[in-house]
Amino acid sequence: MQVYKWEEMPTRDGATNPSYKLEWDRFNRKTTSEYLQWQTKLVSEYKRKDQFTTHCFNMIWIFPNSSFDQVEISKTMEIASLNVYHDTQSGMMGHGIAMGGDFTRSFKNGNYLVTETNAQATDFGNASNQNPPYEGQFRLNAWHHIASGANMVEYWHWHSNHNGNEMFWKGILSHDLKPNRLYKEFQKTALEINRISPSVVNHQKKSEVAILYSSDTHFGNESMDPGYNYDWEILRMHKSLYKNNISVDFVYPENNNFSNYKLIVIPSIFVASDALLSKLVSYVKNGGYVIIGPRSGYCNEFMGARYTDQPGGLSQLCGITYQETTKIQALSLKENPFNIKQETNKIEAWFELLNPTTATPLAYPDHKEYGKYPVIVSNNFGKGKAIYQGSILTDELQEAIILDACKQVGIYELQKNLQFPIIQKNSINANGKPIHFYLNYSDEVKVVKNVFGKATDLISETVIQNNGSFTLSPWGVAILEEK
Amino acid sequence: MQVYKWEEMPTRDGATNPSYKLEWDRFNRKTTSEYLQWQTKLVSEYKRKDQFTTHCFNMIWIFPNSSFDQVEISKTMEIASLNVYHDTQSGMMGHGIAMGGDFTRSFKNGNYLVTETNAQATDFGNASNQNPPYEGQFRLNAWHHIASGANMVEYWHWHSNHNGNEMFWKGILSHDLKPNRLYKEFQKTALEINRISPSVVNHQKKSEVAILYSSDTHFGNESMDPGYNYDWEILRMHKSLYKNNISVDFVYPENNNFSNYKLIVIPSIFVASDALLSKLVSYVKNGGYVIIGPRSGYCNEFMGARYTDQPGGLSQLCGITYQETTKIQALSLKENPFNIKQETNKIEAWFELLNPTTATPLAYPDHKEYGKYPVIVSNNFGKGKAIYQGSILTDELQEAIILDACKQVGIYELQKNLQFPIIQKNSINANGKPIHFYLNYSDEVKVVKNVFGKATDLISETVIQNNGSFTLSPWGVAILEEK
Amino acid sequence: MQVYKWEEMPTRDGATNPSYKLEWDRFNRKTTSEYLQWQTKLVSEYKRKDQFTTHCFNMIWIFPNSSFDQVEISKTMEIASLNVYHDTQSGMMGHGIAMGGDFTRSFKNGNYLVTETNAQATDFGNASNQNPPYEGQFRLNAWHHIASGANMVEYWHWHSNHNGNEMFWKGILSHDLKPNRLYKEFQKTALEINRISPSVVNHQKKSEVAILYSSDTHFGNESMDPGYNYDWEILRMHKSLYKNNISVDFVYPENNNFSNYKLIVIPSIFVASDALLSKLVSYVKNGGYVIIGPRSGYCNEFMGARYTDQPGGLSQLCGITYQETTKIQALSLKENPFNIKQETNKIEAWFELLNPTTATPLAYPDHKEYGKYPVIVSNNFGKGKAIYQGSILTDELQEAIILDACKQVGIYELQKNLQFPIIQKNSINANGKPIHFYLNYSDEVKVVKNVFGKATDLISETVIQNNGSFTLSPWGVAILEEK
Numbered sequence A, B, C: 001m002q003v004y005k006w007e008e009m010p011t012r013d014g015a016t017n018p019s020y021k022l023e024w025d026r027f028n029r030k031t032t033s034e035y036l037q038w039q040t041k042l043v044s045e046y047k048r049k050d051q052f053t054t055h056c057f058n059m060i061w062i063f064p065n066s067s068f069d070q071v072e073i074s075k076t077m078e079i080a081s082l083n084v085y086h087d088t089q090s091g092m093m094g095h096g097i098a099m100g101g102d103f104t105r106s107f108k109n110g111n112y113l114v115t116e117t118n119a120q121a122t123d124f125g126n127a128s129n130q131n132p133p134y135e136g137q138f139r140l141n142a143w144h145h146i147a148s149g150a151n152m153v154e155y156w157h158w159h160s161n162h163n164g165n166e167m168f169w170k171g172i173l174s175h176d177l178k179p180n181r182l183y184k185e186f187q188k189t190a191l192e193i194n195r196i197s198p199s200v201v202n203h204q205k206k207s208e209v210a211i212l213y214s215s216d217t218h219f220g221n222e223s224m225d226p227g228y229n230y231d232w233e234i235l236r237m238h239k240s241l242y243k244n245n246i247s248v249d250f251v252y253p254e255n256n257n258f259s260n261y262k263l264i265v266i267p268s269i270f271v272a273s274d275a276l277l278s279k280l281v282s283y284v285k286n287g288g289y290v291i292i293g294p295r296s297g298y299c300n301e302f303m304g305a306r307y308t309d310q311p312g313g314l315s316q317l318c319g320i321t322y323q324e325t326t327k328i329q330a331l332s333l334k335e336n337p338f339n340i341k342q343e344t345n346k347i348e349a350w351f352e353l354l355n356p357t358t359a360t361p362l363a364y365p366d367h368k369e370y371g372k373y374p375v376i377v378s379n380n381f382g383k384g385k386a387i388y389q390g391s392i393l394t395d396e397l398q399e400a401i402i403l404d405a406c407k408q409v410g411i412y413e414l415q416k417n418l419q420f421p422i423i424q425k426n427s428i429n430a431n432g433k434p435i436h437f438y439l440n441y442s443d444e445v446k447v448v449k450n451v452f453g454k455a456t457d458l459i460s461e462t463v464i465q466n467n468g469s470f471t472l473s474p475w476g477v478a479i480l481e482e483k
Helices: A018-046 A070-074 A095-105 A137-147 A181-200 A215-222 A230-243 A274-285 A395-408 B018-046 B070-074 B095-107 B137-147 B181-200 B215-222 B230-243 B274-285 B395-408 C018-046 C070-074 C095-105 C137-147 C181-200 C215-222 C230-243 C274-285 C395-408
Strands: A056-058 A081-083 A112-116 A150-153 A209-212 A248-251 A263-266 A289-292 A320-327 A346-356 A360-363 A376-381 A384-389 A391-393 A422-428 A434-440 A446-449 A455-457 A462-464 A469-472 A477-482 B056-058 B081-083 B112-116 B150-153 B209-212 B248-251 B263-266 B289-292 B320-327 B346-356 B360-363 B376-381 B384-389 B391-393 B422-428 B434-440 B446-449 B455-457 B462-464 B469-472 B477-482 C056-058 C081-083 C112-116 C150-153 C209-212 C248-251 C263-266 C289-292 C320-327 C346-356 C360-363 C376-381 C384-389 C391-393 C422-428 C434-440 C446-449 C455-457 C462-464 C469-472 C477-482
Touching: A018 A070, A018 A215, A056 A112, A081 A095, A095 A112, A095 A137, A095 A230, A095 A248, A137 A150, A137 A181, A137 A422, A137 A434, A137 A477, A181 A477, A181 C320, A209 A230, A215 A230, A230 A248, A230 A395, A263 A274, A263 A395, A274 A289, A274 A376, A274 A384, A289 A395, A320 B181, A346 A360, A384 A395, A391 A395, A462 A469, A469 A477, B018 B070, B018 B215, B056 B112, B070 B095, B081 B095, B095 B112, B095 B137, B095 B230, B095 B248, B137 B150, B137 B181, B137 B422, B137 B434, B137 B477, B181 B477, B209 B230, B215 B230, B230 B248, B230 B395, B263 B274, B263 B395, B274 B289, B274 B376, B274 B384, B289 B395, B320 C181, B346 B360, B384 B395, B391 B395, B462 B469, B469 B477, C018 C070, C018 C215, C056 C112, C081 C095, C095 C112, C095 C137, C095 C230, C095 C248, C137 C150, C137 C181, C137 C422, C137 C434, C137 C477, C181 C477, C209 C230, C215 C230, C230 C248, C230 C395, C263 C274, C263 C395, C274 C289, C274 C376, C274 C384, C289 C395, C346 C360, C384 C395, C391 C395, C462 C469, C469 C477
Parallel strands: A056 A081, A081 A112, A112 A150, A209 A248, A209 A263, A263 A289, A289 A384, B056 B081, B081 B112, B112 B150, B209 B248, B209 B263, B263 B289, B289 B384, C056 C081, C081 C112, C112 C150, C209 C248, C209 C263, C263 C289, C289 C384
Antiparallel strands: A320 A346, A346 A391, A360 A376, A376 A384, A422 A434, A434 A477, A446 A469, A455 A462, A455 A477, B320 B346, B346 B391, B360 B376, B376 B384, B422 B434, B434 B477, B446 B469, B455 B462, B455 B477, C320 C346, C346 C391, C360 C376, C376 C384, C422 C434, C434 C477, C446 C469, C455 C462, C455 C477
């Protein structure tokens, strides 16, 4: 998991009242939103018709000190923008690009701009942590941004600064201002995008899965050392979908579009209003499918523990109650209910002692004293279904549960879905034609079958028949446009 | 050693004058004592005859930032009280309960109250570090408190808080306020105590061993990075006695009751007045037995190094002098003088280069350059005897030395003394009858022989003959009252 | 490398502008220099002819928080003095003494005084980190100071303090003020020095190698997390010379004596004025030999990146350019160009992607993507030669490169140069006679051949013929004065 740049979360200060802290964070976010809305309004009075407002959102939604609410802020701006830095070199996964793109695209349910991303190399050290991309990686990432819904990719920055802290956050050009290795790849990529642009710009992605992101839970967890990192759980769940090429959006507690999705994945909603919980209950009652992580519903929006059965407000939906939680080291499940590698068949940190009321147990922890309490359950509710996870799962266990749900709601087909390191994204371009991006996140040549209709690879300008094959070079790209 | 909750000590700030720091700590403690004595006096003017004053002493005597002197404070209150949180689940040892109990019972040489202790689970995290006790552990610990001299056991708290920092420092009831697993064990335990109470309340324990605790040494060490933790040495020595079921009190530098004990164990008195050192010399001269740890007597009460031979004021008593100390990694002793496992036959951190004058060397370090200096010696002095330890010992080595001394003074009998995980405590109840508590700190069934006279197990209400056997269930309890 | 006492460097604060920080450090150093020059001037007006001014320079040149420039300060004082504490006991290398001595001797190109160094033991803890020297080590170190050019050795301090922070920074006497083990060795050493002093005092060492030390690079690196420690690189290069008994001075950017040396070793000059770079270019053009470490010339004296080819100002001298740097884990070189143990045939942290123009590659990194760029090159330039190292090397690799250069310039002879643990230093005494110090930094007896002319060992007062042998006891000393 060390491929991410995102920092670890600081833990709880013993002297802090968590309810007060939550309100304080909320007030900060509101203040920032109002200030930026006012600024946008002022700017908008003077801007020309062909100008627009946007905001260079760093991926700080995932940083604990952030004091602003991108969803709220983005309401008054025309376009959402993303500023994302990511891993490169060997082991480059592209996950940061996908994550940032999905998150940003969801602010305004539309395409976005990339206002900053890796050029030659990042980081502050005069030599340490320099990470110039391998041949082909720069181009691959540019196309990945576009595949995720970016209508522009802008680099920080044109040439490397000659002074100050970011001297070695290196631009397209080095300090000598001469052409260089990366500049040549930049040229090639820019010409390619220029040529293909009419067929891809403003393509419209559609997702059938959403992840629910709760700023209140992020901040609530932060002041209540939960033994796990909420944002890592977001990343873990997103990665399960990313690696299996299942398109995903983000939804937020204030959204009313839950029913647009066949599946909603919820890492946790430790802090949640009654309104949000009711919305989830209704969603499932009417046929939705949810995967709900631990601690959900425990506190109301003022971070007071609910007096009801736990999981608060979700007890009937999930068909369980619980009164206790116990810490553990990594612990195996009894048997191997999801048929994964035994060494990954594990839970971590702690688990809740679940008492099923109507739920069906899916997995039990292999715990001498508390092994009789199931830790993962499933519950049919109304026309829909809920999976409840009472612990922190390994990447592989989480992926198995999510994939299983995707198959159940018909959005995963073993025959069609490629898997990481081949990243494949589908969309409809501005001409109404289906387009399919293929991104090879490996240093090996890959042969891929076209499971869609007859198409043209816009990169190589060759025609690929249905069921025909084509080749991706290491860190290579293909973009199929169906006829 | 990770079973304790007590935090590690911060180390010395290079800019601090240690003498000044010691005085500052002493002034703080004095101020707190005077303030609380004044408060107690005010309260006492208004309280009824059937009311009493006490103080909820957290086990902070062992915390480095504490600024009060429990011994001094407790003088003006009727009853000493203890607030102790401890380990639970697998590996639960009960040592924290015994340590807190012995320490608190010694403040006023009498029984005490437990004002706070573990209910369902402890800790601040909303899920991490939750440690609900296994079946039987809650009851076992309640009886352990009583066996140690508690006349009351009170929990923090009745129901779990719904707000604030301690939301997950869970009470007898969970947030749902419904009966639960622990509540049922609480009910059973409360009924049992209610029934047996007349036979155990205010029983009177008697100890023949004492540990000398010096606040000045605690604070003096704190400002002079000693390469070991004074409080851990207290715990290590106490644990040696606890595991072998040898009853122990604490004594303090200002006490005049040293002669009540056959053996006084002294982890270190790095900071000590001439008066204290003389008192120890007199105690041994008149037949007492002491085990003295390193650095003892080095500084006077103002934390000035003594100009005399070291160990200052104890040189004749111990029959040694020394001028140097050398740091080491863990180092074996030459040969195995105490017949313990070879891997535990070790000293740590550093050792003093002892020059015996009248002492008999007991052990030498296996050190290439300084191996000719003994590290543990024994010295007959007057009618008594002193063991001097010039280094930090392993748990096992320390236990062997202490047990050896206990045998010599006739307070350990291989036939009678049970060993951990069976904890056995003897006392005399208010009716003048001998009572014997048996606490099974393991998850296994244990069969125990009654080495005392014919007795009734107050729990099961069965009669156990002398030399008869009885069974302790996992985490089980028996209380024998002799006829 | 843990034998040094010098602390690790703090890393860059993200909020700091490194150019500003550099100026701030420079201003601090200038202020200190001017203040001390003023003080020296005042004192000098009143001092007698037989008195002199000096300054107890702690080895803080190597500490990051220091705010003074010893070279500048020492200009107005008659004598430079050194305050150095070092390792002792097993594994004692003597490197700190040599390093401190060479550095201090170079301030005023002359002999110096030792104003503070280890007596019985060092450190603040009341027992931890006490490190009394083994038998013979105290005497060995005293002679080492003298061999390095010290005209006096003074200890901190006569007797151990009885109060305060440095109570356990123990002097020649312990707190009991009685003779002790070390005092006896002190007596012996003092008498010996007294006897031999006329033949050694003010001997004059001459070096043919210099290390360039740049305060600006030290401070510039400090604010720009470079992924390596500049001061460790100084130590690494110095140790290569020390272990092979090659005498070395230090030079500073403001010096004009580069041509006095056959070889100048430059760990890095990340921050360098054009004037300094020109001076180095001229030095080589006129026949000098340089070994230049990575990042050199990158920034000007205001810590702005140069707009020229890199290494800035040294590109032609070194026959290379480069535009990129990449981080690595430890990485082997392709093949083994310097014939060292394979496990030490490595580079670390990061490397620059060098493009040779006129240089000859000496070594390539075994890197899948960037292995075509050499990492160590050699370039003939004018009448001289430059070696450029584009990465951080292991001790052994660095030593091989430096030794190779020393052989090329004729200052290393396999037949004559002894190696660590025998330290040998040559000089000319005040009577104009060659003297040779032999210091045995091991606990084994060593037999040494006299490769110089017939000589008298001033210690044993025996005559050693040319090619005759003599014996050094463990931690022993011999001083040969040629006839």
